[in-house]
Amino acid sequence: MDPRLDPSRRKLLTQGIAAVTAAALPAFSLPARAQGRPVLKAGDQKGGLRALLEAANGLEGLSYDIQWSEFPAAAPLAEALNAAAVDSGPIGDAPLIFALAAGTRVKAIGANRSDSYGTAVLVRPDSTLKTAADLKGKSIATNRGSIGHYVTLKAVTAAGLKPEDVNIRFLAPADAKLALTQGSVDAWATWEPYTALAEVSKHARVLVSGRGLLPGLSYLAATDSAIAAKRPVLQDFLQRVVKAQLWSYRNVDAYSAALARIIGIPPEAAKLQFERRQQKWVAIDAKVIADQQGTADFYRQVGLIKQPLDVKGTFDTGFGVAA
Template identity: 70%
Template structure:
């Protein structure tokens, strides 16, 4: 009976106060949530919106420069969950990681882009043939690169891919040791507003804009009520951020340590909205997985339905 009641609470769209009993209200057994984050991500959003105040559990934050090291931390059970794009999530799942997506957001894909130096002679995706492109292996930047090449009738073999992290990739582009850099926000906005790069190919029409909160199977089993509360705080904070765009942009710049114009640009351009994991999300994710299979980045077809935990849906999608 208790199991049936727990399942009902977990799937129903109810207030957090009723959902979270008894785990979050028992002061003598506070849960520790080990949260992974990426630059410009969750902690800054929640802090600015006041959603980190009076938490009924503890959070230990770990920040990562990109999805790949965050995925490694999830696989090693060093963190309970973290934000990750659709492509890198597939990459780590195909490698055998025991994680699932339990929340999803969709954003404008423009800022996931292939960048070039401001004075670069490259004008279109077709011009990338024979050129060198820096990105993270398995990242959404890598994915958009492959889709951009496909749109121009090119293959991965037609370019030189250099798999290096964002800071090194930016340096390589500014120093001229690579011809292009495929990255995501806030790195795109930083490069644009600093005058170090311009967008050659943006992600619109190439990438779904899907990103997830993904958690280990262990965390989903042991800390479900806490993860549900955290998800609801993120959703409220996102709504708050767009109602308070200017002050949030200023706060975001201060918290993550980037110039205000870059913070404002990447935040407003993303237009992030959280939603339920629905049939469209699953279909879009399956297409991305099938594309990675065709590109040879994963070796076997992945049925993505098994990689989602839909218990956290609100039913309001």
């Protein structure tokens, strides 16, 4: 693993790989390799990518088979990429930096931008906290290295606080939600669809959103080995995702209903998180790379990675995004 990650985080990542490999059983699989057909091991976060493709009929006419593995957050997905348990998966800009600093051999092959409102620091509805500055001395639950972790650090530093002015507790989304509702933490930093779910259920309200703090970037990432061995498959898969995204914005109600059904959340939460994200796939251009470099530099500034990281080599620009 890369020395840019401090020893405790390298140990955590190493310990997680075996657990992820065992736990990330396929949530859905097309028939296993039949008559020599390639198999794409596709990672997903809370079923969102699979739901998008299925709702848009984007999996018809495949020349390869897909083995899906679902993860609750980016951190375990990154561990699965590191362990080659999956070939590709959707991952935010901040967790991708964390994975790369840990030595994961992975590249971003497609990029999208979205409104960052739903990446947010949440508090209970009855909380007396009003601004990010009020987080001083408070406890915040989030995933280590996640976009929730990132928005926490961005929010507190923008408010003139230091990272050590808050107590960050690293918990998976389900545990973080429980900790917030039970009052064992003061805030929960998370992302969609968890933010929309919390709002719709009235379990939490947004204290600080990522709007204006984050560049709103996320990626489809793939391992170096998968890019070398399955490039045409990955290219086809990416184009299907892009086309499905375009379909979804032409069919908001139908897609929101399908998303709610497939990933098991209330329809109003599915529609809320979808409509406000306004996600669009974009070319990996100089602006994308510069924004990603800014994320890496910020992680270095706050001590989450120990050495500078040049992000240019972590993109594969050979996967075109069709208009």
